[in-house]
Amino acid sequence: MLDIKSVRQDPERVAAALATRGFVFDIEQFKALDARRKQADVDSQSLLAERKSASKKIGALVGQGMSVDDAKAQVNETLEKISAQLDALTEQAKLAQGELETLLLSVPNTPDNAVPAGNSEEDNIELSRWGEPATFDFTVKDHVELGEALGQLDSETAGKITGSRFTVMYADLARLHRALIQFMLNLHTGEHGYNEIYVPYIVNRESLQGTGQLPKFEEDLFKLRADQDLYLIPTAEVPVTNVARDRIFEDAEMGEQGVRYACHTPCFRSEAGSYGRDTRGMIRQHQFEKVELVQMVRPEQSDEALEQLTGHAEKVLQMLELPYRKVILCGGDLGFSARKTYDLEVWLPAQETYREISSCSNFGDYQARRMQARWRNPATGKPELLHTVNGSGLAVGRALVAVLENYQRADGSIGIPQVLQPYMGGISTLAV
16 A cells, blocks of 8 residues: 555655556545545544533533533533534544545555556566577477376366366376475575465455455455455465564564565466466466565665565576576556566467566565554664565466476477476486
């Protein structure tokens, strides 16, 4: 959530910043709601002063010859009227504040100054490339053809069990999928300094609101029951970041580089807005796995934390020897809660293009304000909002797709990246 003080100080600046991401901020609506809330507060203070003054009138009325009982009755009548007015004003202020908060919950984060202008992914800017796409002297197959030829990728059975956009994997392919998860977790916890964390796969409305998925993206979520505000997680970002909700970290708990978590979970998304995109194979599934990286840092550390976290995700691709490129998202393609995002896009030979495999974002204090996630600044002794940073390190299903397609051979077998072979019991090939 945006800082309401900053919005009050310069709503035009906020509106201009939001316009770079294609969002129209209704300044007049904000001002009207804020004025209603402020006026209700002012009127309440005036009535409180009036009530205090009225309470002192009993003695004066008695001094003027009125009986004590009559004086009390007159004053009490006045106090009752004031109390009724106060109750009404309190309700008005509460309603105005609620509408104001609802408005701000629907407003995305303001982009960082480094975010380029643009309306869609076509306007994202490539920053770098790593590795050279392989050339093949045979007709390249996509991951579905390769997995089905192995007899280890089965969408038909998954469709019978559940429906479209689910997958069943068998034998060494399932093992390779698990190997990718274990490799990523070991790398991030062993070399990059993340603490592994296990979290629930079901979260409540408050958790989703805290990270920005609600209220805007409810249609993209799987709600468990109509009579409960419980949802399957769309990403580990939600439960992991909410570890900090309503919490104050002492400075010593933050360490030199903040709090770092690595977490493997399944993720569940309805893909309500994809409208038939990537229906074939494992690119866009309703259920998929990710290893998520989350950092909670001091405000002055978040820019550098984003660079480091993105580098940690890149390291996975480099060790798997998968060609990829790094892009910075333009304003129009920026996620709702993010102020700056780098996407890592891995090369897929069958599509002859780069496809997203990780989004790494700095959210500033946007999520922290919604969650009231804070740290105690030792310089002041006071709690302050921390900053949150996260990214996929990596999306496991898409990593598996990239390995299958980039390591395919003419006979349909798949080479296994050297770094994964210890997790596969020394197997170097998935043979047909």
